[in-house]
Amino acid sequence: MHSTKHISSAQNPLIKKALLLKEKSRERKKTGLFLLEGMRELQIANRAQYEIATIFYCENILVDAQNNTFLQSFSADKLISVSNDVYKKIAHRDTTEGIIAIAKSKDHNLSLLKFEGSNPLVLIAEAPEKPGNIGALLRTADAANLDAVLIANPKTDLYNPNIIRSSVGCIFSRNVRMGSTEEIIEFLKKGGFQIYCAALSASKDYTTVEFNGPTAIVVGTENSGLSEDWLNNSTQNIIIPMEGEIDSMNVSVSAAILIFEAKRQRKLNT
Template sequence: MQSTKHISSAQNPLIKKVLQLKDKSRERKKTGLFILEGLRELQIASKALYDIESILYCEDILENTQILQSFNYDQSISVSADVYKKLAYRDTTEGIIAIAKSKDHQLSSLAFDTENPLILIAEAPEKPGNIGALLRTADAANLDAVLIANPKTDLYNPNIIRSSVGCVFSRNVKMGTTTEIISYLKKEGIQVFCAALSASKDYTTVSFKGPTALVVGTEHSGLSNEWLQNSTQNIIIPMEGEIDSMNVSVSAAILIFEAKRQRKLN
C-alpha cells in the first residue's frame, strides 16, 4: 500500500474522477469502478474480497486513521474537509471514501454452496431504496443468492450502496433477463413461487423446503406474464385492510422468513 500527498483542491484530476464515479452510471460501467462511502461499507466490501484501488480520507473527520492499516489498497489519499464535503454522499459520514473495482454479476457466474438453495428474485426494480432494502433482508436471512431480472438500475449506484448498508457486497447478486433466469431455474430444478394476486395460495400453506426461488415484482405493475406462466405456484400474503399490496421489501421479508421457518422444521 502507498500513501500520496494531501489534496485540497476540488480541481484535482483524482477528485474529478471520484465525482464522475459518484454521479454517472455510464462512468462506473465504462471503468469498472465505483465509490463507496463509510467505514462499515468498506469493511464489508473488504471482507467480500473486493479490490480497493484507493482510499480517500479526511483527518478532520476520521477519528482513527490507524484503521486504514486494516485494509488492503493501492493508495491512500488525505483530502481537506472542503474537498471531502464535495465528495461525500451522506450527511453523516466517518470521513472515508474508497474507489473499488466492481465484480462479475452475470447469471452465468452463479454458483451455490448448497444443493437446496433459497433465492430471492426481483423483477425490474427501479428504486435504489427498495433494492437496498431487499439486499439487507437477503443478508439478514443469509440467502444463497439475489437475482435481479431485467435490471433498471446500476447495482453500484451510491443510493443502493447506502440503503443496503453495504449488503450489496455481502450477497451473491446476479443479473439477467427474465427469460434467462427462468431457463436457469428450470435447468437447476428450482421451484418458482411468484408473489401475485391471481391464482394464488396463502403463502403459509405452501412448502418452501426444497430448492426455492421467491419472485417479487414492482408495487406498481407486479410481475410480468412470463413469470406468472412459468410459476410453480403463485402465492399471496392475505391483506386485511383497504389496500392489496405492501412495499416490495416488506413482502419479500415476510416470504423469506416463512421459508426460513419451514426449513428449520426439517
C-alpha cells in the first residue's frame, strides 16, 4: 500500500474528528462530511462520484488483494493506515473489512432533481424516523432502479451511520432528494405525476390501479400514516389487502410490494 502515514493513537486529531462524524449529526451537518464503512459502500460511493477525503485502513484486517488494488487507485495522501485499536474505536460495525472513509456529503435539495426519462417512477416517504426503515427503503429503491427517492419532512440525518449500514451503500447509488410535504406535492403536480398514497381510507386494491404514467408511490410511518396534505392531494389511495389479524406491515415491505407491482405493470406495457 502506498500510504505515507500511520496512526496508532486514538488521541490523534483526525481520529477524534472521525469519531465526531460517527457520533454527532450536528458535526456532519456543520462540516458537510460523514463517515462510511466497508469496501462495498466505499466502491458504490466512489462510482457515484462522492468526494472521498480520507481512507483509513487496517492492514491486519484488510487481506483481500483486490481490495488493496482498489485502494491504490486513490492518491497516497488520502490513505492512512491505522492500528487495530484505533480501527475498533472508529468502526461502527462489529463485523468489518478494515476500511473506513471520510467523504463529502451531497446536496439533496429537491430543486436539483432532474429525470433522465419521460416516465419516472419515484418513492416518497413522509417523515421516516427509523434508520433501519430508511435503509431498507433505499435498498428496495435500488433493487427496482427507481428514478428517485423523495423524503418529505425529514426527521433523521441522511448520513446517519445506521442508514448507510442498513442501505448497504444504496444511499449513494440512488437519487435521493428532500423537501417539505408541500414542496414535494407542488413538484409532483407540476410534473404531471399520478400520486398513489398508501392509506386505509377511501382506498383501492393496489393491483386494480395503473402505474404506467409518471408515478409517485407515497408511504407514511407505521404509527401515524400519511398527513392530510397527502391524502387531500392523492390521485388515488391504495391498499394492500390484509388477510390476517393485523391491518398493516412494515413500511419498507409495503413499499416493496407496491413498487414491484408498478414495475410489473410497466414491463407488460413496453
